[in-house]
Amino acid sequence: MNILEKITQNKASFSKSERKVADVILANPQTAIHSSIATLAKMSDVSEPTVNRFCRRLDTKGFPDFKLHLAQSLANGTPYVNRHVDENDGPADYTNKIFESTMASLEVARQSVDVQVVNRVVDLLTQAQKISFFGLGASASVAHDALNKFFRFNVPVVYFEDILMQRMSCMNCSTGDVVVLISHTGRTKSLVEIAQIARMNDATVVGITSADSPLSHECTYVLSLEVPEDTDMYMPMASRIAQLTLIDVLATGFTLRRGNKFRENLKRVKDTLRGSRYEKRNE
Amino acid sequence: MNILEKITQNKASFSKSERKVADVILANPQTAIHSSIATLAKMSDVSEPTVNRFCRRLDTKGFPDFKLHLAQSLANGTPYVNRHVDENDGPADYTNKIFESTMASLEVARQSVDVQVVNRVVDLLTQAQKISFFGLGASASVAHDALNKFFRFNVPVVYFEDILMQRMSCMNCSTGDVVVLISHTGRTKSLVEIAQIARMNDATVVGITSADSPLSHECTYVLSLEVPEDTDMYMPMASRIAQLTLIDVLATGFTLRRGNKFRENLKRVKDTLRGSRYEKRNE
DNA sequence: AAGAAAAATGTAATTTTTTGACATTTTTAA
């Protein structure tokens, strides 16, 4: 809710004097946020309370509050712009562009996540007998990462890259098992088949995939992610970052649900690694 | 220039009372912009002029001006790092916090990337006889992902999770081979050893790791990433997202270096997948 | 370790800014 747009929109409903104020502000918003109500009144050739009334008409608490909103609108230059890599970009250019567009994609993805479903899936995972993570291609490494996170929770976790192993694993599923299938497009045939097999064997199937895809229709729960992918590159990039972040969200939900004592346990798991590492001097 | 970061940065140079003010503001910036100087002074248990002096120390004209800056920083969507997941967070809270802190970490990581080194590493990769990606634990899935990207380029790519395979593979290295080692801490013993083995066999070793870590000292080139990690969770999260993004940067640099014809080739690789997928109706 | 100098912080008064109450003017509509 950008206040500058709001001024433009509501301009018709303003009174004559209020419109004078609006014009002055729209003409030079940067000056407006650094002016006092007296200065602004003089610039608009209007009395001070009129400026105040103008502010209230825009649903702000008063002039200072209005300035705050205005300042935010001015700052709000859509933080992360989705910029595409260009053929002539130097290393600095494409490095920044990729980081920035990844951040932009994450923002879009964030807004597309249904937290209700997240909550239900976390519930499922905490109660699962066995958790399987399957993906193919770029999503295989996401599943791989999920394995790395969830196996720390001391729950039976399964991960395979091989589609035959995936199928066989799903054939052996039973009630209480959760199968998480990861696919950006949701159109990979063998994954859709795996979803069917898992469900036939009473497992709960969670899809991290696009809404309304063939895979999504075969899942018990769908965590859909809307991610703008730069198709010029012919490689999945932002999509799998969003998937990984969602895995982080699930893992975090899991640990929160399990409570404090469980967190201490995680620390112990992490501390086990110490022997395999060089000590840090300043700690 | 984000004022929240500025506060965090300059915190050391503040006086005791000023730090109290800083803490209150950092803890709840959203409240701060809606408070008067008196309220904020009371919240910080400090006198009003102290708050005012605090504002001036940050190069603002005074308290109102400071609030303006703060409002802009908050509006910027610049999600700021300090948003750690809290025990009592609901699904909406932790979902947003994780996405936001991931984005914030990417921003920090972006600024820490040395594009000169990126450029040199891209050079190396395009000329490599064979490229190996090795990582362990959470970084294994990053290496896995790198495999998925680079094998499309029709270059011999190697990836192993097993440390013995990694070692053996490095024993067989020769001039022209590039070994990319991924480790957030850079303290994993076996990876450091692998770096030594690879270098003894004339391979070029590229480390995606922390600056000044044991691993970084054994590498020919170090792509250091500075990533603020939420250690409360006892799991690597933001670090591997940053690593993956860096892999994307390298892959993108690679394709750009190879030129247009090569890009068409990538498209063909992607199109090969069509048979394994359900067709999309509207395309 | 004592004491002077410097820095930090607080108190209280002053100034600036904002807001509210009410009077006046302008607009609207019968």
Place this chain on the structure above:
DNA sequence: TTAAAAATGTCAAAAAATTACATTTTTCTT
């Protein structure tokens, strides 16, 4: 044309921010 309603302005009260100066705390020297 005129009464009612809406809009606007004047001025005073209230709130907020800032300044000047006093007091306390810290730091450094001897």
